[in-house]
Amino acid sequence: MSDLDLKGRGILVTRAAHQADDLVERIQTSQGRAIRFPALEILACEQPGPVRDLLQRSWDMIIFVSPNAVFHALKLLAGNRLQATLGAVGEATAAALRQSGYSIDLLPADRYDSEGLLMLAPLQEMTGQKVLVVRGEGGRALLGEGLQARGAEVGYAEVYRRVRPAVDPYPLLAQWQEQVDLVTVTSIEVMENLIALVGDSGWPLLQHTPLLVISERMLRHAESRGFQTVLLAAGANDDAIMSAIQNWVERTS
Template identity: 30%
Template sequence: MQDYRILITRPEPENTLSRERLGALGWNTVPLPMLEIAPIQDADQLAAIRAQVFDINEFDYVIFVSKNAARIACDWLDMCWPMLPSGVQWIGIGQGTTSTLQSEGVPALSNPGHTTETLLAWLAPAKMRHSKVLIVRGMGGRPELGEKLEERGAKVSYLSLYQRKKPDYVAQTFFMLPDIQLIWVTSGESLIHLSSYVEQHKPEWKVLPILTPSIRVNQQAKQMGWINAYCAHGADDNSLIKATEYLTGK
């Protein structure tokens, strides 16, 4: 597998962490983040975030949609809550997000799966009725989770902590890359950005095997012309590594 290279499209710092994990297992990796995570800087927005975090004890459930949401939220919790409020159920979507929270001292639980869809299946509808739910995410995140919870009778609020941006790459970036044999993509938004660049600069990549985190994103990849899209059933390293080993027979 010496000449086998995996393109990692996670945003930083997760990109570096995944590459370190794969390197320890003997895999060669190439970084090409397809999302940039930018913390909010606007003074008025920061003041609104601070106010929401101070009121976080009013919620029955606080749901974190990503490791970035968890990491940035923990910084805010440290500033506003020397001791975490009691009576709040902290939930991470996926084991990676939950582990990030737990490493910061937040006693979070994780749904058995790794996606919004499996979280909705896991949460008991009866318990959600009249519950106050805070969804911690990036600006402009997917609305499905909140909409489904509201259908169950929950009162949903959002705490948006960062912006997601498309990285700015030039043609030379792609011409200088080594040959790639496999691609990891960990969100639908990353897939959209990657596909846009590939159509411009690397159309031959559309035949490469590409691992996606969920059935939804896998279907999206196939619709966008990725011939060999496979579902890893999770955006965490363990799920993607297991799928990589299956595909390569390693």
């Protein structure tokens, strides 16, 4: 039994369907109401052959940007082992690698994002280093560009695609005012997909519902988009998200 008490508040969970179960369960065991509305779908890359070849080349360092990157890369490798210094942008990504029997050489200590990774001492001088960044299609350029500026030769293995789900928002919007007390989003892309999915008719409801984000960058983006109340979790993991939800419940009870 959780020692948190969300007092029956309705929490909209917008994670991709295959990644939402743990957070949904924690909300429900904490006396909250988890409302599933995936605003992102993760699909395998359309042309796996060239990506598999990239993964099997010789690299000095391979950096994974998300648990999805780990899952889809290891699926493409079909049991072949990676032989390189391994880095992970965040703890969830590192955990996914550890579950597959890998040790993590590079992991940010304070902030789990590309900026945090680029602060690590081993990444300050990269002349002559061959680095593979494993990510989804069209991922952020900051990490690769930062490493290139320090002398690294950077490749990108884009092992999955992020797409906006084809869902009907009407059932959710029809009950929004009675059911949804807080919205959680875990990336800017999820936020933008959610805005698009609810459409013009749903935007006033979404805009005036407290929005929980997981980074300062997301907070600034949400404020620029016009969200009225934006809450910031201390990190991207479920513990940080649940703690932020609990703090909000206590402040608003």
